[in-house]
Amino acid sequence: MGHLTSRDVYKKEKKLERIDKIIASQGIYSRSDVKSLISKKRVAVDGETVKSANIKVDPEKSVITIDGRELTVKKNVYIMLNKPKGYVSATEDRDHQTVLELMPADFAGRDLFPAGRLDRDTTGLMIITDDGVLAHNILAPKKHVQKIYHVELDIPVTEEMARGFAEGVELNDGVCKEAGLEITGEYTAKVTLKEGRYHQIKRMFGCYGAKVVELHRLTMGNLHLPDNLAVGECRELTEEELKLLQQQV
Secondary structure, eight states, X not given: OOOOOHHHHHHHHHHOEEHHHXXXXXXXXXXXXXXXXXXXXXXXXTTEXXXXXTOEEOTTTOOEEETTEEOOOOSOOEEEEEEOTTEESSSOOSSSEEGGGGSOGGGTXXXXXXXXXXXXXXXXEEEEESOHHHHHHHHOGGGOOOEEEEEXXXXXXXXXXXXXXXXXXXXXXXXXXXXXEEEOSSSXXXXXXXXXXXXXXXXXXXXXXXXXXXXXXXXXXXXXXXXXXOTTOEEEOOHHHHHHHHHHO
């Protein structure tokens, strides 16, 4: 039988976290709420009543219950939002409502942020999470995470625009990567981007004298915005949807 090395002990200790921190991290209770629950003997770990908020447990292996109900501990959450107009993609803003204001109260205690941005007047698929690694990979230029948008213009979409997008439109901050433009109607198109510059689609069409009237994001990587998620609504990703998102990042 092998002996535990110092590295094994370090890894084991690293997994252990204070019980009050674990429970509070789930966004349902504050740290002070948790201490109150513990003082009232309402919290148990593996069937034993917790007597102190200082005890450390392994959140991946221990069964934590509150009033007899098991607490499902999630390291991170991944929320799909069908963003409405009028909201900014930020954690806070003095002048406008943010997308975080659309999140359910159950997540109020988590450090959520939007993984990427959509303009205030743009709608569609957004991911709200507290997973910094995933968010970084979604945004990293080297990852080339593909995003598809529905676009409506104030003038007819032309083949000239499609050819220009395929070659790479030159903006004042450099030439864009080649982009797909599929004409879907006289004034509508689907645009596929592999980068995310500031107001990129609006600026690209602006080079052809066109103004974007409506802009709606349909996909991020392999993840599609479902038809049954209404504008302004959000929900957690399913395991399958999370895998689809992770496949490209």
